[in-house]
Amino acid sequence: MKLPRVLFFLTLSLHVYHLNAQIKKNKEFGFSSDNDLYVSFFLDEYYTNGLELFYKKATPTKYGHFTKKIKEIRLGQKMYNPYNSDIPNVYNQDRPYAGYVYARYSERFINDKNILTIGINTGYTGKKTGAKEAQNFIHQFYDIPESEGWKTQVKQILSIGIHLDYVYNFYYKPEKKTQISLINKTTLNSIFANFSSGLAFKFHSKHYKHTSIANTSFFGTALQTNSENWVKECYWGVKSYVTYQAKDNTITGELWNNPTQKEFHIEPFVWLTDIGYYWNLERWNISYHQVFHTKKTQEISSKWIRYGTINVSYKF
Template sequence: MKTLRLIFFVILSLSAGQLYAQNRTQEFGFQSDNDSFLAQGSDRYYTNGLFVFYRRGMDFKNPKLANKVLGIEIGQKLYNAQSGSVPNASYVDRPFAGYLYAGANINYLFRNESNFKVSLQAGVVGPSAKGEPVQKLIHSTFGFYTLNGWQYQVRNNAQINLSVEYNKLLVRKEWFDLTASVYGNAGTGFNGVGAGPLLRFGNFNQLFNSVSTQSTATRNSIAPLHKKEVFLHYKPTFNYVGYDATVQGSIFSKEEDKSSLEITSMPKRTVLSNQVGLTYGGPRWIFDATATFNTKEVKTQVFNTHQWGSVTIVYRFSGHKAIM
């Protein structure tokens, strides 16, 4: 009997080790945003973004949790007027601005398929964000037009921004589910709130182990609904904008503090955003392509809508060797 118990224990230990080894506890990836991805022939407003990130599944003791993920990210966003080349200041209908930051986040994902994510970013809006040289490099590399207008960009202002996000599954069928999503931003540069539903169609996993909630780095042993995620997603969001430093400049500055060339404006307080995309999540690789369509974001904008595409690629890996 002792021998049988020993054999059973060894088999159980090996099985548990193999199961744990199948988990991808870490991932590294990047996301690129650009309005040219949609082949619409425009180069305006939110025109380019690049983000590099690392995520790691964390240990946890709370029995209500199914996953806990730590994330680290650096990113840059570039904003133009109605074009990246304007004849003079009167054509600057949306301020030129760059936003460069580094940040960290912690994502708590619960067994009841809700999650709470907290993010903190520190960075700068203005010339130190290097928006002009990066856009010049892009345009010279691909043979685009010569830029003019960055001399009017928002001046330097330091950024400390906090963001919180909450998602909760409402309905799930075999090929469809519906999640409620809300967020809030507060800080020296970005203040606002938003809410809307997330709809997924296809093969998707639970919210505690899904591309949808950036929770595919995991240490849990809960079986996913599918070995691979392949689904369409649609997310309309109602946004209320309290403050936007890329539009209004420093939250601490007064009108008399502005430089002679700096052009700022006022944001639209309410913005409707629609995101639609296709996601693949496999054992090693994640790919996502999303298109975002926004209503007018700045009161002085000539165009009432703006859209851009996003491409995300993630590589998943384990932090230890598999037990064989």
């Protein structure tokens, strides 16, 4: 009698596992971590660290021609310093110290050709961002002394505003290895005002299926509604765009300690390229990126600045 019972429970377990595998994953929780140490242990400059937590939920929709909607909330902290983490004299800085803490809510409307994102954001700069404390905490692991430069950081500025993103896929064939999309981004609030436009390239190997922009980790849409199935992905992705900076108060904001009354000036146009490798697994999304961009202030002498990004999320 024992063997039939074992076979029964084994069959039941396999059936439950199969049913669980077919359940749609329409929710996602994860984090994104930026740091220049992810590309070199000798870098500690400019946009030096960022951490973002996010939660998403996908639902079907019949709004216009869109078939899926993703609601998303993001909470994050970013920190900036000059060409070195410890430059206490403003006169020697090529960009100011600044922390930025924010929250974003957005709704993303999706079909196989278009992604339209509409959202609101709020945030603030200043000492209450905890950027100084976060940097000191990270530097403790590397036995780096605390920076005196944070005494000069950008003062507190409160913001509330909107952000709009639009993606249009103009080249996609499932049997081809390459997918090309147009990307546009706009952020408007009392700290940032910028407009970006460029191209996104997705390169699949022949061993994996090619997916549309409606169901891929490349654009954060790898959540399934009733009409979709999960597709395993493993690919290279490149996003390259030009940003017009109308305002960035993490650069031009008033400083706490600026006896020489030094001013910093925005570089109007910034070119950014993000090169990443992505895994879209059944329960997990993972990616690693190297990001290169031109200088954001006129005072910076370097032509290119780089940092790394790690993204990890769990789907359920």
